[in-house]
Amino acid sequence: MPRWRPDARERLVLAALDLFTEQGYDNTTVAQIAERAGLTKSTFFRHFPDKRDVLAAGQGTLSRLLTEGIAAAPADATPLAAVAAGLEAAGRAMTSFNRELAPRLGAAIAASTELQERDALKQVGLAAAMAEALRTRGVPDPAAGLAAELGVLAFKTAYARWSAPDNELELGELAPAALRELHAASAELT
């Protein structure tokens, strides 16, 4: 993977995550984030409306990539193949910055109830968006809801594998592979 050099926006995200981990989400101010990133408060506000948006921006992008990928799958794709297409699209769009972010994001979430709540909301929001994209393709319930949950679980699993120190595979391959594993596991639940 090419060597990665953060731009201003990315430096703000990394500074915010480190501060959330060190001193908690609630105790961290925009001024502190800007200072840690070596930038001014007004630079912060050129990139983000507020502290809470530092993490929300990535979620919006992820949700869009997943649902666009599902929508763009061939008309005759099975529900699982459509979800795999969404995972592949989202996985391909993730950069080395997203990978750098993973351990810090994990640490910040582990340290903060507020961020755990946001992470839970994010999971439920992603599942709802993917289920809706599947229904738009004509997939009925409960298949749409189920395929969406499998998609969220697969993305979480693949993201963890991708960001492991010794991994050399691409997220765009790992995510559909995790989905196939989950579906295979489903057959072995009884």
Next chain:
Amino acid sequence: MPRWRPDARERLVLAALDLFTEQGYDNTTVAQIAERAGLTKSTFFRHFPDKRDVLAAGQGTLSRLLTEGIAAAPADATPLAAVAAGLEAAGRAMTSFNRELAPRLGAAIAASTELQERDALKQVGLAAAMAEALRTRGVPDPAAGLAAELGVLAFKTAYARWSAPDNELELGELAPAALRELHAASAELT
């Protein structure tokens, strides 16, 4: 089902839900909840530490019932059968009060972002608790996580069916049936 007469605690929950729906969660005070229920503020505080606990209490009970049901399943039960045992245990413990609550809970959640966030957290929390109960039984991942997600989806589906006006079936039957449907749907995703 026998005719249901709410006790003080139940009247407080109903009053709170109605007020959350009418004027929003944030705008509702403990004093207003007590007044609507025809009770005093000190009666409220004998039952709940705070406004946010009015809804959290039921969630704790549900989580306990589901995980105890999973733990109590026969040692040779498949992961799906263990989840079904949890759903059955939780379903059997639900009273006509829980059923009365359903449409009001739905209305309050639809009206409040704060309650939507809590509902999302609740789903993620229930799935995590069920997955942990399955891992304790020796179910490996990804099967444990997957079976837990199926369990949450099944409970949601069954609860909606149970609380429909014309339903005459018991939740203790509806929930395992919804789980079987979901598992069958899983085989049809490809």
